[in-house]
Amino acid sequence: MASSSLSSIYSPSSSFKSEVKSIHKITSSQLGSIYLPNKSRFHVHAVAREVSASLSAGNNDVVHKLKENVGLEKNPNALWKRYVDWLYQHKELGLYLDISRVGFTDGFLEEMEPRLQKAFKDMVDLEKGAIANPDEGRMVGHYWLRSPHLAPNSFLRLQIENTLEAVCQFANDVVSGKIKTPSGGRFTQILSVGIGGSALGPQFVAEALAPDNPPLKIRFIDNTDPAGIDHQIAQLGPELASTLVIVISKSGGTPETRNGLLEVQKAFREAGLIFAKQGVAITQENSLLDNTARIEGWLARFPMFDWVGGRTSEMSAVGLLPAALQGIDIREMLAGAALMDEANRTTVVRDNPAALLALCWYWATDGVGSKDMVVLPYKDSLLLFSRYLQQLVMESLGKEFDLGGNRVNQGISVYGNKGSTDQHAYIQQLREGVHNFFATFIEVLRDRPPGHDWELEPGVTCGDYLFGMLQGTRSALYSNDRESITVTVQEVTPRSVGALVALYERAVGIYASLVNINAYHQPGVEAGKKAAGEVLALQKRVLQVLNEASCKQPVEPLTLDEIAERCHCEDDIEMIYKIIAHMAANDRALIAEGNCGTPQSIRVYLGECNVDELYA
Numbered sequence: 039m040a041s042s043s044l045s046s047i048y049s050p051s052s053s054f055k056s057e058v059k060s061i062h063k064i065t066s067s068q069l070g071s072i073y074l075p076n077k078s079r080f081h082v083h084a085v086a087r088e089v090s091a092s093l094s095a096g097n098n099d100v101v102h103k104l105k106e107n108v109g110l111e112k113n114p115n116a117l118w119k120r121y122v123d124w125l126y127q128h129k130e131l132g133l134y135l136d137i138s139r140v141g142f143t144d145g146f147l148e149e150m151e152p153r154l155q156k157a158f159k160d161m162v163d164l165e166k167g168a169i170a171n172p173d174e175g176r177m178v179g180h181y182w183l184r185s186p187h188l189a190p191n192s193f194l195r196l197q198i199e200n201t202l203e204a205v206c207q208f209a210n211d212v213v214s215g216k217i218k219t220p221s222g223g224r225f226t227q228i229l230s231v232g233i234g235g236s237a238l239g240p241q242f243v244a245e246a247l248a249p250d251n252p253p254l255k256i257r258f259i260d261n262t263d264p265a266g267i268d269h270q271i272a273q274l275g276p277e278l279a280s281t282l283v284i285v286i287s288k289s290g291g292t293p294e295t296r297n298g299l300l301e302v303q304k305a306f307r308e309a310g311l312i313f314a315k316q317g318v319a320i321t322q323e324n325s326l327l328d329n330t331a332r333i334e335g336w337l338a339r340f341p342m343f344d345w346v347g348g349r350t351s352e353m354s355a356v357g358l359l360p361a362a363l364q365g366i367d368i369r370e371m372l373a374g375a376a377l378m379d380e381a382n383r384t385t386v387v388r389d390n391p392a393a394l395l396a397l398c399w400y401w402a403t404d405g406v407g408s409k410d411m412v413v414l415p416y417k418d419s420l421l422l423f424s425r426y427l428q429q430l431v432m433e434s435l436g437k438e439f440d441l442g443g444n445r446v447n448q449g450i451s452v453y454g455n456k457g458s459t460d461q462h463a464y465i466q467q468l469r470e471g472v473h474n475f476f477a478t479f480i481e482v483l484r485d486r487p488p489g490h491d492w493e494l495e496p497g498v499t500c501g502d503y504l505f506g507m508l509q510g511t512r513s514a515l516y517s518n519d520r521e522s523i524t525v526t527v528q529e530v531t532p533r534s535v536g537a538l539v540a541l542y543e544r545a546v547g548i549y550a551s552l553v554n555i556n557a558y559h560q561p562g563v564e565a566g567k568k569a570a571g572e573v574l575a576l577q578k579r580v581l582q583v584l585n586e587a588s589c590k591q592p593v594e595p596l597t598l599d600e601i602a603e604r605c606h607c608e609d610d611i612e613m614i615y616k617i618i619a620h621m622a623a624n625d626r627a628l629i630a631e632g633n634c635g636t637p638q639s640i641r642v643y644l645g646e647c648n649v650d651e652l653y654a
């Protein structure tokens with residue numbers, strides 16, 4: 039291929055090229071060969087800076103070497119050396135972190151060192167109880183949950199210890215049958231009602247760790263989808279009578295969770311059951327949910343703390359109670375997390391696995407989220423890890439403004455399912471298509487419990503195939519310049535799952551410091567919630583207007599324009615149309631004549647008017 043066509047394939051935009059040249063004061067020819075395929079903007083800047091420094095020092099040999107080294111390392115010996123040099127091992131946890139397939143340079147490490155030291159300092163302050171979530175004026179204390187002695191005062195320490203004790207006691211009493219169902223039998227099922235951070239951790243842990251025959255089986259209502267709720271309740275069938283319903287909401291006022299609760303309570307009434315005798319609340323003291331549970335005399339209540347965010351609540355009662363009820367060793371989960379936290383307290387970057395992860399994310403995404411994080415756990419039981427991480431990473435890092443109030447639109451997109459299943463779905467694009475991601479492989483060394491394996495062909499087990507698929511995909515991606523991280527655990531156990539959760543919680547915190555954002559609030563979510571509230575308020579106004587027109591003699595069918603005008607909401611006509619279409623599709627005593635495909639033809643009135651409402 040002619041070099042001119044090569045350069046057109048690999049050339050970045052001319053504005054980026056000018057930016058690099060002007061920032062680092064180098065010429066086009068000095069810059070030219072830095073552009074290799076698929077390098078990040080940060081990468082180019084880092085190398086340009088080094089080239090520039092070497093040029094001013096008159097060191098042309100170094101410049102030459104730098105330019106040669108900017109691509110991902112392909113020489114097998116050098117790559118092996120890089121692997122060995124950078125391999126992180128946590129002996130006690132049996133956890134390894136391999137970052138050799140991320141192409142960061144020495145110059146990048148040097149540049150990041152002071153920023154990492156600042157991130158470590160931020161973390162020390164956070165663990166000591168600083169207001170690490172300034173917008174909400176809150177401390178951030180999820181690390182204390184597994185090391186209560188680190189809590190900034192004895193009141194908080196006791197709160198944590200007492201809650202853990204209460205969770206263990208309650209779970210033991212339910213599992214042993216000491217706490218009985220209203221009819222005197224054992225509880226057999228858990229129905230967990232919660233959303234976001236109040237569901238994702240418990241879902242992930244249940245999938246990862248619940249035994250094949252848990253003392254109580256868990257199912258989840260994590261949405262306000264009526265059909266989904268009906269499905270969960272229908273699946274319980276007569277076992278509703280032996281179902282412990284755990285309603286989880288930190289704020290105690292999340293609409294989806296409230297709706298789930300109301301739907302479940304209705305199902306209990308219809309089955310002639312008393313909900314309060316089977317209901318458990320996990321929420322902040324004095325929240326709406328807490329007050330409801332207290333007044334109605336629910337079976338139990340557990341606290342959620344102000345200083346624990348939903349997405350980092352797996353080690354609070356939110357995650358621990360459902361886990362303990364399924365027979366999962368929660369003290370081991372806490373121990374795994376505590377060990378990982380301890381490892382992440384070192385200020386020596388190469389010994390700090392969370393810092394290494396954050397560093398790789400920064401390198402791979404230019405520190406601006408320019409690439410997505412694809413999480414590929416090669417183990418069915420870790421299927422939900424990617425979904426769990428999606429909230430942890432994206433709700434924490436996806437921020438419009440930095441701590442200084444500058445608009446930065448930060449974040450890293452996370453998605454993934456599981457290997458090797460994904461091999462037959464989207465890996466094709468990862469290998470050959472648009473290069474907008476870096477991968478994280480989650481590897482589990484132990485295929486099966488000891489004594490259960492067999493060779494399905496000479497010398498090869500089923501697990502060897504899974505292993506081969508992981509290694510093959512990692513190599514195939516790398517050979518096409520796709521970077522990857524590999525996190526390896528010995529087995530999926532409460533300890534290793536606790537460690538994985540802690541590893542990513544810490545990496546997110548460190549990364550947030552590197553890009554100077556608040557990882558612990560979620561102002562963006564409020565906008566959607568507010569808009570949903572406005573839609574429901576508009577629906578009420580529409581119904582009022584329709585009721586007035588439908589109470590007339592004769593009934594007055596209204597066009598969408600007329601409804602909008604009478605609601606004084608002319609700008610919301612599209613939303614009014616959608617509200618009408620949705621209600622019409624759900625047999626809501628509303629008659630829409632005409633064709634929904636041609637909105638202007640629609641005439642709407644109510645099947646029956648409610649005179650009382652006219653004077654309400």
Ligand SMILES: O=P(O)(O)OC[C@H]1O[C@](O)(CO)[C@@H](O)[C@@H]1O
Binds near residue numbers: 236292563
């Ligand atoms: O536990 P809650 O207060 O019901 O909130 C559920 C989820 O909603 C969010 O606040 C976002 O809307 C998440 O951060 C949280 O995990």
